Amino acid sequence: MLQDKDKLSIAVVDDHPVVIEGLRKLLDQKEYLRVAGSFTTGGAFREYMRQHRVDIVLLDISLPDVSGMDLCKDIKLLYPATSVLILSNHSERSIILQALQHGASGYLLKNASATELMACIQEALGGQITFSKEVKEIIARPSATELKGIPALTKREKEILHMISEGMTTADIATQLTLSPLTIETHRRNLLQKFDVKNVAALIKIAVQQGLV
Structure with a gap:
């Protein structure tokens, strides 16, 4: 029988x-x-x-005191040898991909079977990126944004999009580019139309997803 010190250490958050x-x-x-x-x-x-070794963490991303995403990032920064498996009810493709970008070794939905969970733990400990069956299906489906493709932007639109992403106001952009605020607002409306979004927050989100900013 294995001694405790010889077993793989796992934590649940x-x-x-x-x-x-x-x-x-x-x-x-x-x-x-x-x-x-x-x-x-x-x-x-x-x-x-801070005081104990943990080989693998089963981590929910909805926690009362911190963002599970931020916690995942911190764990991988401070303890790179620790594998983080996200176990969540969030099934949005963008959240799954964000978890991977923050260093997660895998992502499972909470409706995964016990067999799936144990298989994912084994794969993560073996250094693989792992997912439950339903998450694999979600990742395989392209998002509506990806299906639309990247809209064709003029050089000026790309410039203004970048400035918007940095939090600059219409007045700030107009001053920097020596253009009228009305012209900048026209470019803003054109960008919203091209990306088929209703506000600047959605515009920036899609621009980030498509690697434009």
Whole structure:
């Protein structure tokens, strides 16, 4: 029988006690795993990691005190050897991709089966990027933005788009480019129309997704 020090250390970070209890019961059945701890806040887990080794973390991205995305990024920055598996109810493709950009080793929805979860844990420990079956299907489906493709922009529109993304106002842009505010507003409206969005926040989001800013 493996000694605790020889087992892989796993932690659960989720603000729902029922979820934690279910995961602990499942993980405790695996001889090669040791449940290092369960935490309902990101702060408590951060404190724990300062003193203890954790090989893998099952992390929810909706936590009461911190963003799970930010916590994932911090974990990978400070403890690069720790694998982070996101376990969430959020099924938006953009959120899944953002988690990967923040260093997650995988992403599972909370409706994944116990078999799927254990398979993903094994793959993550083996250095692979891993997903539950439903997440694989979501990733395989292109978003509406990707299907539309990148709209054709003039050099001036690209310039103004970049300035908008930096938080510059119409007046600021007009002054810098020596153009009238009315001309800048016309370019703004054209950009919203080309990207088929209703506001600047949505415009910047799509521009970032498409690598334009």
